[in-house]
Amino acid sequence: MPKIAIIGAGASGLFLSRLLRERPGVEIYLFERCKQVGTKLRASGGGKANIFNTLVTPDCYNHPEFATKILEKVTPKDMRISFESFGLEMCADEEGRVYPLSEYSQTVVDVLWNPEHPQIHPVMEYEITRIWHENGQWHLNDYPTAFDTVVLASGTPANMIPKNRRQYNSYLSDLHLEIHPWQPSLVGFKIKDYPKSLSGCRVKAIAELYQGQQLIHEEFGEITFKDDGVSGIVILNLSAYYNRLDDKRDCYISLNFLYDRDSFDVAAHLQQHGSLQGILHPKLNALYERKPFDIRNFILEVEEPYDLTFAQVCHGGIDVKEVDEHLAIKKHPFLYAMGEMLDMDGICGGYNLFFAFATALIVAEELCKPSKYSRRPRR
Ligand SMILES: Cc1cc2nc3c(=O)[nH]c(=O)nc-3n(C[C@H](O)[C@H](O)[C@H](O)COP(=O)(O)OP(=O)(O)OC[C@H]3O[C@@H](n4cnc5c(N)ncnc54)[C@H](O)[C@@H]3O)c2cc1C
Structure with missing residues (x-):
């Protein structure tokens, strides 16, 4: 039975776990450093959660070429269909901003997250600080389970006070990826x-x-x-x-x-x-x-x-050249990255959550391919 670890139960991690649990036989371990899941998702849109924008275009992002590739795979219509399939009713304003009909971000968390689901293993208040690949499997800290696949979804330290952002994503240094320094974005x-x-x-x-x-x-x-x-x-x-x-x-x-x-x-x-x-x-x-x-x-x-403490997102993160079209990290087997931890940031209006959810859809599609684990090279 394939075991998939997701590092970070934020917007993209929750969305991916919701999609993966539809696939029988997959065990999903969701590691989250905080007590609660979806902290930024709940804070987004002033608590209303502006979850995507129907008018999204590549130039809403800092890397329009990469955004084009994402938008070729996932459109706002796909996003609506996904959320509808989870039972979320939505409304949009005249500028294309889509909100849950309840206008309450917790509703979005509720349709994505079910810690009681038999395929979901939440590992809360557990911060990943080390990651390595050995004998064809991934290992995280001293956690007793090894994983076939790991998905990096741990976001950025935007909107955090300095104490909370110390050592943020320090585990990335084990992976030797090209990472651009974080700079505050969507900030005064x-x-x-x-x-x-x-x-x-x-x-x-x-x-x-x-x-x-x-x-x-x-x-x-x-x-x-x-x-x-x-x-x-x-x-x-x-x-x-x-x-x-x-x-x-x-x-x-x-x-x-x-x-x-x-x-x-x-x-x-x-x-x-x-x-x-x-x-x-x-x-x-x-x-x-x-x-x-x-x-x-x-x-x-x-x-x-202004400082990162006041920023909604970060500019910087994992260079987009490090991932292929399925968001697999090219340097390592069975490792994916999604959401804001990639060097992608959009303007206000639902574009950052769209990116987080769209990248989760792309990773889910890849991980749900029937042949995905049958060809896994084992040493
Ligand atoms: C105040 C505010 C308002 C916003 N409003 C909007 C909006 O209306 N519309 C919009 O599109 N975007 C909005 N955004 C941006 C949006 O919330 C983010 O872009 C989005 O949440 C990114 O999703 P993510 O999954 O990449 O990261 P996150 O949602 O940040 O999730 C990352 C998760 O990983 C966890 N984590 C980090 N490191 C580790 C580790 N080492 N081990 C285990 N867990 C770890 C974190 O605790 C977090 O739960 C807003 C952001 C803020 C701060």
């Missing part, structure tokens, strides 16, 4: 010479990320002014594009607070009313009165992204 920015008086202000604007003269990305939405920088979904998305730059010098954000008034004459308004208080947020207006600025081009010079 600290701003140089930040106007602290704006702290607490929330306004809508067109936000553009520039490097020198070059426009890197632009989006419209709500900006949140923090104590020393800016955040909000629009800014989080700018951070994903910022991370794609090799050289990150000379980056700044331009905010246009008059996004829907192209022909609006600011000078005429000022002349007639003596101030911009009828247009701008009071904190922005107070700043303008102290030191006038261009309200279509308010410049914020990027100092650096």
